[in-house]
Amino acid sequence: MSEAGTIHAEEHHDYFGAKLGMWLFLLTEVLLFSGLFIAYSYMRARYPVDFHHAGGELNAVIGVANTFILLTSSLTMALAIVAIQRGERGRSLLCLGITMFLGLVFLVDKAIEWTAEFRHGNYPGAHHLAGQPPGEQVFFGLYFTMTGLHGVHVIGGLLVLAIMTVLVARGQIDRDRFILLENTGLYWHLVDVIWIFLLPLFYLAA
Amino acid sequence: MSAPLSIHPEHVASYLDDEGPRKGILGWITSTDHKRIGLLYLYSTVTFFAVGALIGVVMRLVQLAPFHHLVSAQTYNALFTFHGVLMIFLFVIPGLPPVFGNFMLPLMIGARDVAFPRLNLYSWYFFMAGAIIALLSLVTGGGPADTGWTFYVPFSLKTGTNVTMAVFGAFILGFSSMLTGINFITTIHRMRAPGMTWLRMPLFPWALYATGWIQVLATPILAITLVLVMLERIVGIGIFDPAKGGDPLLYQHLFWIYSHPAVYIMIIPAMGAITEILPTFARRTIFGYKAIAFSSMAIAAVGSLVWAHHMFTSGMSPFANMLFSLLTMVVAVPSAIKVFNWTATLYKGSINFQPPLLYALTFIFLFSIGGLTGVMQGALAVNVHVHDTYFIVGHFHYVMFGGTGFGFFAALLYWFPKMFGRMYSKRAAYIAWFPMFIGFNMLYFSMLVLGLQGMPRRYYNHLPMFDTGHLVATVGSWILVLGLIIFFANLVVAWIRGAKAGPNPWGGVTLEWTTASPPPVENFAVIPTITEAAYTFHPENGA
Numbered sequence: 001m002s003e004a005g006t007i008h009a010e011e012h013h014d015y016f017g018a019k020l021g022m023w024l025f026l027l028t029e030v031l032l033f034s035g036l037f038i039a040y041s042y043m044r045a046r047y048p049v050d051f052h053h054a055g056g057e058l059n060a061v062i063g064v065a066n067t068f069i070l071l072t073s074s075l076t077m078a079l080a081i082v083a084i085q086r087g088e089r090g091r092s093l094l095c096l097g098i099t100m101f102l103g104l105v106f107l108v109d110k111a112i113e114w115t116a117e118f119r120h121g122n123y124p125g126a127h128h129l130a131g132q133p134p135g136e137q138v139f140f141g142l143y144f145t146m147t148g149l150h151g152v153h154v155i156g157g158l159l160v161l162a163i164m165t166v167l168v169a170r171g172q173i174d175r176d177r178f179i180l181l182e183n184t185g186l187y188w189h190l191v192d193v194i195w196i197f198l199l200p201l202f203y204l205a206a
Numbered sequence: 207m208s209a210p211l212s213i214h215p216e217h218v219a220s221y222l223d224d225e226g227p228r229k230g231i232l233g234w235i236t237s238t239d240h241k242r243i244g245l246l247y248l249y250s251t252v253t254f255f256a257v258g259a260l261i262g263v264v265m266r267l268v269q270l271a272p273f274h275h276l277v278s279a280q281t282y283n284a285l286f287t288f289h290g291v292l293m294i295f296l297f298v299i300p301g302l303p304p305v306f307g308n309f310m311l312p313l314m315i316g317a318r319d320v321a322f323p324r325l326n327l328y329s330w331y332f333f334m335a336g337a338i339i340a341l342l343s344l345v346t347g348g349g350p351a352d353t354g355w356t357f358y359v360p361f362s363l364k365t366g367t368n369v370t371m372a373v374f375g376a377f378i379l380g381f382s383s384m385l386t387g388i389n390f391i392t393t394i395h396r397m398r399a400p401g402m403t404w405l406r407m408p409l410f411p412w413a414l415y416a417t418g419w420i421q422v423l424a425t426p427i428l429a430i431t432l433v434l435v436m437l438e439r440i441v442g443i444g445i446f447d448p449a450k451g452g453d454p455l456l457y458q459h460l461f462w463i464y465s466h467p468a469v470y471i472m473i474i475p476a477m478g479a480i481t482e483i484l485p486t487f488a489r490r491t492i493f494g495y496k497a498i499a500f501s502s503m504a505i506a507a508v509g510s511l512v513w514a515h516h517m518f519t520s521g522m523s524p525f526a527n528m529l530f531s532l533l534t535m536v537v538a539v540p541s542a543i544k545v546f547n548w549t550a551t552l553y554k555g556s557i558n559f560q561p562p563l564l565y566a567l568t569f570i571f572l573f574s575i576g577g578l579t580g581v582m583q584g585a586l587a588v589n590v591h592v593h594d595t596y597f598i599v600g601h602f603h604y605v606m607f608g609g610t611g612f613g614f615f616a617a618l619l620y621w622f623p624k625m626f627g628r629m630y631s632k633r634a635a636y637i638a639w640f641p642m643f644i645g646f647n648m649l650y651f652s653m654l655v656l657g658l659q660g661m662p663r664r665y666y667n668h669l670p671m672f673d674t675g676h677l678v679a680t681v682g683s684w685i686l687v688l689g690l691i692i693f694f695a696n697l698v699v700a701w702i703r704g705a706k707a708g709p710n711p712w713g714g715v716t717l718e719w720t721t722a723s724p725p726p727v728e729n730f731a732v733i734p735t736i737t738e739a740a741y742t743f744h745p746e747n748g749a
Contacts, residue, residue, distance in 0.1 A: 014321065014396050014397075016396065017321050017392050017395070017396035017397075020391075020392050020395060020396065021321060021322060021325075021388055021389070021392045024387075024388040024391060024392065024422055025388055027422060027423070028384055028388075028422055028425065028426045029426070031423060031426035031427060032426040032427075032429055032430050033430070034426075034427070035426070035427045035430035035431060035434075035460055035463075036430060038459075038460070039434075039445055039456060039460070042453070042456060043445070043451075043452075043453075046453075047451065050451075124441050124442045124443045124444060124450075125441060125442050130450075133451075134450060134451025135451055136451075137444050137450045137451045138444055138445060138450065138451040138452055141443035141444040141445050141450070141452070142443075142445065144441075144443065145433075145434070145437060145443055145445070149433070
């Protein structure tokens with residue numbers, strides 16, 4: 001890298017500051033979900049049996065498969081960052097592509113699952129669910145809210161990843177300026193971590 | 207506090223004149239200059255304050271016998287709801303941090319801007335978008351929300367008014383507040399001038415730092431709670447709905463987990479501004495610098511653990527009630543530490559009496575009444591008696607208007623010459639104070655008394671036994687508004703044709719007074735190096 005470039009980057013970019021800001025933002029995301037985790041814990045303590053029954057109606061196979069898909073996408077995300085730090089743009093783009101593909105597969109799985117629950121009448125407002133015990137109604141209310149909010153975060157992450165891919169392809173993210181990609185990676189890992197909590201709370205509740 | 211700087215104001219364009227690449231109004235609403243963004247917030251929040259105050263005056267009129275039928279009961283419900291939403295989300299929360307924090311923080315820590323200037327501008331866009339959505343909620347759907355600003359379930363789920371949109375507006379406003387918090391924390395960590403250690407930093411930045419943490423930690427909980435209310439209304443997820451197995455009390459917990467710390471988002475920056483004003487006009491260093499800095503952090507920490515004192519009558523366990531009562535008493539301690547330190551700062555100072563000091567002293571007086579009535583309500587037995595009465599309304603206005611409001615006015619008088627480079631009429635500022643102070647106390651002290659007598663809040667009408675109290679309060683509201691008009695008219699006149707103020711009209715020693723008034727775009731020609739604690743006066747040099 002050229003010396004002038006380095007000075008320029010130092011003048012206008014505070015690497016540590018950008019990262020601090022991102023961690024603070026991630027903290028707000030954790031707290032956003034924490035409100036729902038509080039609601040979940042309270043309701044589960046209130047209706048332990050209903051939660052047990054309702055959890056059995058979810059498809060644990062798809063849930064576990066989705067966990068592997070997201071974890072793998074976190075790996076390829078990390079590899080994309082390592083690649084750009086080494087200046088290997090092509091490999092970075094490939095890893096980003098795989099990450100986005102896995103994110104899409106996750107969403108497709110999610111759609112299949114939701115469709116099944118809709119078919120069974122296990123959604124808020126459905127006639128079938130209204131006839132179930134109160135704990136099951138709350139369970140599915142929480143299920144759709146929490147996986148839905150998580151899904152929104154996956155979609156947001158995919159949009160950001162698409163922008164990052166363009167920036168890498170254009171060379172605006174390179175071995176000297178990779179903080180944007182690194183922060184995107186942090187966000188993607190957070191989405192992953194939240195899912196790791198959602199899996200046992202819903203799919204393994206039975 | 208540091209070596210004199212080589213500033214030549216006459217050679218450098220100020221942030222007001224330098225238009226950058228875009229001209230006119232675009233040069234303002236696309237500028238990432240923290241000073242211009244601060245003024246954008248100033249103009250917008252003061253406008254919302256004026257609207258909110260007007261609604262307040264109308265509500266007071268309704269309580270006066272000849273005007274009982276000025277508005278319908280439903281409209282009255284909408285009025286106090288919108289008054290609360292406006293004042294809290296559009297004036298008191300975004301009052302000091304986005305206005306004076308944006309303008310002064312980089313100047314006071316010797317930086318050229320905040321850490322994320324573009325994010326700062328987007329925060330203002332979020333703010334305006336949230337405000338517009340909240341305003342649209344008045345005229346769309348089922349009409350203005352009638353739930354009170356707390357949006358308590360189950361009523362907020364059942365009412366046909368446009369709660370969904372009002373809640374969505376508050377949700378968007380939350381983003382603005384949260385992003386500002388992230389920005390300020392990062393700025394304070396990363397951008398202090400060389401030599402400015404944490405304990406050499408002025409106390410307004412310390413207050414902004416504590417506030418930033420509350421904004422980051424508490425606002426997301428409000429966001430998710432409001433999302434749940436929207437989902438509950440749109441698809442009926444049932445988490446708050448007892449008919450579907452949900453629990454309304456859960457809503458109250460989640461709401462107050464944010465909304466109690468939020469009152470510290472409102473008051474801590476005002477305390478910080480007062481802490482700047484007192485040493486400047488007492489001509490001596492602040493008493494108990496560390497105690498003030500750390501008490502801000504202590505308020506932020508303990509203040510996050512007291513939320514359920516809003517729910518003593520909601521049906522919690524006696525143990526929870528006692529615990530939250532105890533914690534509420536504890537949070538009064540750091541606030542009292544500040545009051546004692548402010549008073550001690552004045553002791554043996556060489557007082558230079560100026561309008562900002564008068565308003566700052568008024569802040570201490572009114573805030574003390576507000577704080578002490580707050581401790582009263584922390585006691586369980588008293589709380590049951592005064593719950594949902596005018597006592598709460600009076601207490602809240604003493605803290606939020608007497609505290610944050612007067613803190614805002616004091617800060618405005620203190621920093622106005624720095625922000626605009628012009629001085630207002632000090633006489634008019636003093637004249638405005640009399641009606642403001644008298645009207646304020648007539649209005650809100652009457653409410654404290656009415657509350658103890660049993661006048662419930664949010665009632666459209668009242669029993670004849672409360673006539674006198676309501677009469678005094680309503681007349682007080684007119685006097686208060688008269689004072690506010692004089693106060694702001696004075697500033698508008700100064701804004702148009704005030705005398706040039708010079709870089710340091712008050713003889714302040716913090717960094718913002720070392721640069722020109724109004725400051726140049728880059729704030730400082732050379733970033734200063736700090737060698738002394740903040741508030742070090744040098745009487746031998748005439749400083």
